Amino acid sequence: MCRVTGTAKAPPARPPLTALLRRYEDAGTPLTCEPVPRGLLNRGYEVTTTRGRFFLKQYVAPDTADPGVIARQHHATRGLAGLGLPAAAPLPDRRGRTVARLGGHGYALFPWIEGRHREGTELSAAQSRRLGTLLGMVHAGLARVQPPPPADRRHHPSADPARTHEQIDELLDLVRGHRPRDTFDELAEHRLLERRALLRRHAHRRPPDADGPVSGWVHGDFHPLNLLYRGEEPAAIVDWDRLGVQPRAEEAVRAAAIFFVHPVDGRLDLPKVRSYARAYRSAAGVSAPEVGAAVHRVWWERLNDFWMLHWRYQRRDRRSDPLFPAASALAVWWTAEYAAVMDSFTD
Numbered sequence: 001m002c003r004v005t006g007t008a009k010a011p012p013a014r015p016p017l018t019a020l021l022r023r024y025e026d027a028g029t030p031l032t033c034e035p036v037p038r039g040l041l042n043r044g045y046e047v048t049t050t051r052g053r054f055f056l057k058q059y060v061a062p063d064t065a066d067p068g069v070i071a072r073q074h075h076a077t078r079g080l081a082g083l084g085l086p087a088a089a090p091l092p093d094r095r096g097r098t099v100a101r102l103g104g105h106g107y108a109l110f111p112w113i114e115g116r117h118r119e120g121t122e123l124s125a126a127q128s129r130r131l132g133t134l135l136g137m138v139h140a141g142l143a144r145v146q147p148p149p150p151a152d153r154r155h156h157p158s159a160d161p162a163r164t165h166e167q168i169d170e171l172l173d174l175v176r177g178h179r180p181r182d183t184f185d186e187l188a189e190h191r192l193l194e195r196r197a198l199l200r201r202h203a204h205r206r207p208p209d210a211d212g213p214v215s216g217w218v219h220g221d222f223h224p225l226n227l228l229y230r231g232e233e234p235a236a237i238v239d240w241d242r243l244g245v246q247p248r249a250e251e252a253v254r255a256a257a258i259f260f261v262h263p264v265d266g267r268l269d270l271p272k273v274r275s276y277a278r279a280y281r282s283a284a285g286v287s288a289p290e291v292g293a294a295v296h297r298v299w300w301e302r303l304n305d306f307w308m309l310h311w312r313y314q315r316r317d318r319r320s321d322p323l324f325p326a327a328s329a330l331a332v333w334w335t336a337e338y339a340a341v342m343d344s345f346t347d
Helices: 017-021 067-082 125-145 161-177 183-205 248-259 270-284 288-304 307-313 321-336 338-346
Strands: 030-036 043-049 052-059 100-102 105-111 215-218 227-230 233-237 244-247
Touching: 017 030, 017 043, 017 100, 017 105, 067 105, 067 125, 125 215, 125 233, 125 248, 125 270, 161 183, 161 288, 161 307, 183 288, 183 307, 183 321, 215 248, 244 248, 248 270, 248 288, 270 288, 270 338, 288 321, 288 338, 307 321, 321 338
Parallel strands: none
Antiparallel strands: 030 043, 043 052, 052 105, 100 105, 215 244, 227 233
16 A cells, blocks of 8 residues: 555555645645556556545556657547547646656656446447447547558558467467466366367468558557446546557457457357447448458457466466456357357448
């Protein structure tokens, strides 16, 4: 626990709150500072002052702490907020700056936003439509407020199955050598062998690389933990650390595969997907064929992706373990129900 006053032990590199808050017109005097257990890349704190509550972000991850990267995120979120979208945007200090650099770190201060996360299983068909509309408006808004992406950032190769087979062999060695062996190891070995067979059976369906105008600025990590609801409506889209240039419709497909996946058997709630996808296409101005190509590419991506197993067995990081059963089942279910999934996204 990190506190400005009291005897609680402070974590390393405690934010220099008093010096930071003096830079802002109406931030007040700091009272408490509590770490927020959210985000894998950077640190966050809930700060209480004599003027209210704030969210303080500390940029520590090397690939996100670059001043140019942070400036791009802040420009995007402030631009989207100016369009009336619920993008969590930083507060400017007395000089109009949104980043304070102190003690070798960059900091940004945000208003505290009350809200809660909602899984796609909680959303009605109408709320699923509003979710698709929101993401479509974000993509359309980013195209307005961000500069056009450079041509060299519009090429996105599809996964190479030869490299995936090498990864499967490496992971199988780690899984089989893990001691004590547990039920997760059993499931991991089963899914790796299953995926190897699927990749051999469907190798001829590798999609072409994504190129050209299908790419644009996207949030980069749009999922339930990065969307806060107040009541029935979205209150804030948070954590823009992965803002970047990607095939825009692929973000919509990836988001649906997280929001609308059944947590037990990995199937997608296709009626909700249909409502969401129709609304997304309309709001973003994206054609059904573009979304269809994205569906195929994300399906292929899922067949070739083992990031959760890399985290567990190579990085010894188990935070993603609870996600693995549904995510690994989804790839198999999606392959069997490929035509129905495609129809739900493109109809």
